[in-house]
Amino acid sequence: MSSSSGVLGEDIISFGNQSELVPQRAVFGCENEETGDLYSQRADGIMGLGRGDLSVVDQLIEKGVISDSFSLCYGGMDIGGGAMVLGGISVPSDMIFSYSDPVRSSYYNIGLKEIHVTGKQLPLNPSVFDGKFGTVLDSGTTYVYLPEAAFTAFKDTIVKELNSLMQIRGPDPNYNDLCFSAASSDVSELSKIFPTVEMVFGNQQKLLLSPENYLFRHSKVHGAYCLEIFQNEKDPTTLLGGIIVRNTLVMYDREHSKIGFWKTNCSELWERLNITGAPSPSPSSLSGKDNSTVESPSTSAPDGSPRYDLPGEIQISKITLDMSLSINYSYLKPHINELAEFIGKELDVNASQRIISRLADHRVRLPDTFGNYQLVQWKVEPSLQQTWWQEHYLVVLLAIIIIIIVGLSVSGVWIVWKRRQQPLNSYKPVDAAVPEQELQPL
Numbered sequence: 349m350s351s352s353s354g355v356l357g358e359d360i361i362s363f364g365n366q367s368e369l370v371p372q373r374a375v376f377g378c379e380n381e382e383t384g385d386l387y388s389q390r391a392d393g394i395m396g397l398g399r400g401d402l403s404v405v406d407q408l409i410e411k412g413v414i415s416d417s418f419s420l421c422y423g424g425m426d427i428g429g430g431a432m433v434l435g436g437i438s439v440p441s442d443m444i445f446s447y448s449d450p451v452r453s454s455y456y457n458i459g460l461k462e463i464h465v466t467g468k469q470l471p472l473n474p475s476v477f478d479g480k481f482g483t484v485l486d487s488g489t490t491y492v493y494l495p496e497a498a499f500t501a502f503k504d505t506i507v508k509e510l511n512s513l514m515q516i517r518g519p520d521p522n523y524n525d526l527c528f529s530a531a532s533s534d535v536s537e538l539s540k541i542f543p544t545v546e547m548v549f550g551n552q553q554k555l556l557l558s559p560e561n562y563l564f565r566h567s568k569v570h571g572a573y574c575l576e577i578f579q580n581e582k583d584p585t586t587l588l589g590g591i592i593v594r595n596t597l598v599m600y601d602r603e604h605s606k607i608g609f610w611k612t613n614c615s616e617l618w619e620r621l622n623i624t625g626a627p628s629p630s631p632s633s634l635s636g637k638d639n640s641t642v643e644s645p646s647t648s649a650p651d652g653s654p655r656y657d658l659p660g661e662i663q664i665s666k667i668t669l670d671m672s673l674s675i676n677y678s679y680l681k682p683h684i685n686e687l688a689e690f691i692g693k694e695l696d697v698n699a700s701q702r703i704i705s706r707l708a709d710h711r712v713r714l715p716d717t718f719g720n721y722q723l724v725q726w727k728v729e730p731s732l733q734q735t736w737w738q739e740h741y742l743v744v745l746l747a748i749i750i751i752i753i754v755g756l757s758v759s760g761v762w763i764v765w766k767r768r769q770q771p772l773n774s775y776k777p778v779d780a781a782v783p784e785q786e787l788q789p790l
Contacts, residue, residue, distance in 0.1 A: 350384030352377075352394070361404070369414070369434065374407045394488055399454040399602070408434060416603040420487055421614035424595040425535045425560040429615025437599065438621060443610040446549040449482075450605050457482040458607055459550035460586060463502060466509060466543040470501045479584025485598070485607060489589035492562065493580035502577060509543045518574055519567040527566050527574035535560055538573070555609050560594050 357378045362371045379393060386394065396403045397418065408414045414435035421431045446458040460483040461474040476498050477483045494502060503526060507515075510528055518525025530541050538559035545557040559573070566572035576591055597617065599608035612620050737744075 350386040351382070352379050352386050353381045354379040356402075363434070369408075372408060372411060372413060374404060375402060376404070377402075397487065397600075398456070399450060405434070405602075417599065417601050419597060419599040420593075421597040421612070421617050422590055422593050422595065423614050425565070427595065427613060427615055429613070429617070431614060431617055436601075439599070439608065440597075440610045440612075440621065443597075443599065443608040444549075444553040444555060445601075445606045445608045446551070446553070448600075448602075448605055448607045450602065453481050453484075455481055455484040455486065456600060456607060457484050458588075459483070460547055461550050462548035463498070464546040464548065464554075465502070465505045467546075468505075469548075470498070470505060472498055472501055476584075477586045479586075481585045483586040483588065485588045485593075487590050487598075489587055490591060491564075491589045492577040492592050493583075493585075493587040493589075494577060495584050495586060496579055496582070498586065499577065499579040503575065506543070506575060510541075513541070516566070516569060516572055519569075525574045527569075527572055529569065529572045533571050538563070542573070556611065557592065558595075561592050564591070 354377050356375055358373065358375045360371045361374045361376070363369045397405050400406060405414075405418055409416050417436045419431075419433040419437055421429075421433075423430045446460075448456055448458055460477040463470045463472070476495055479495060507526070513528040513530060516527050516529050518527050530538070532538065532541060542559035542563065544559075545562055547555045547557065549555070562575065562577050563573040564576045566574055580587055593609065595611060595613060597608075597610040597612050597614065599610070601608060
């Protein structure tokens, strides 16, 4: 269990340097105590987006600055690029929807009726997904928690489908995780090994789940994956966390009491939505239809500068990183080169991946001997645009030196030759007769 306590405050909330939504005065909570995952997680605080007077969304709607809708786009297992859209968007034609009852609770519930594995429906009564709060889609929860009957049926089916894979222990001995050694670290290859899963809503529309929507990487065994769907203790509520919608745009259309799902690469969201004038490839803001504004979820570095995205395409000359490690310097000092090799190996990424985001999101995995790390500060220095003189001054200087040497050599040869051409004065004895010369007047 996690808890948070504190006091309410009121101040000006800003929405990013590129957002056209001007800063707004809003009420928010100032925490002075956290427990559980809220304390141990990397994020410092939590943003309330549910239904309620103190929700940030409700406060902005009450002020009339956005429409009664917002969207979240979640990055994938290996692909980053998430976004939050405050306000309405142009709905993709192939987005699927589920009814969301605004009266049942302040949570965003959906009408889940069936779960299919490899096209086969699990033997469950649809009412199993309707206990207590029903099926709740919660962006503040990481994993998926099913009622006991649904979890047992799902787990047994997955185990049966993967009987050719070896089961291994989970990364944390305190938990009884169901893990498989798949011998593949490529996420794109997982669909060839693990079965596809479908969630069927009351309107018979289906949300397709790829393996990355119900698996997480084993942190200690390379190429192994664990089931990220768990039993919700004795609680009959079905709780769907953020991982279930990886690489998915989720639209919370509160005005029409429905939630939409659209499978997409969130790092290419704006190109796929065909939003005119949107920045590319990973914008942090958008203002357009229905007074909407967009925020990138990771927009600033620890020093307050833009976090991951760089303006346009630049040729990077140097990246400087400041990192803090949770081990003593006396131990680290003799292992600096070893640590540098590990970091260099982990950052061996292609052009589509981002070094800064991998470090900031703790996707660079170091051996346990180096403890935990934190990206403190970073700086990207683009290659300087050199003038013609800066690019060729060495050649020009060399040419001038050669010309001077050649010129001096030619001058020396000419002087020697000239002197050799002058007639030599014949020798005359002292007593030889010398023609008398007339003295010139002074």
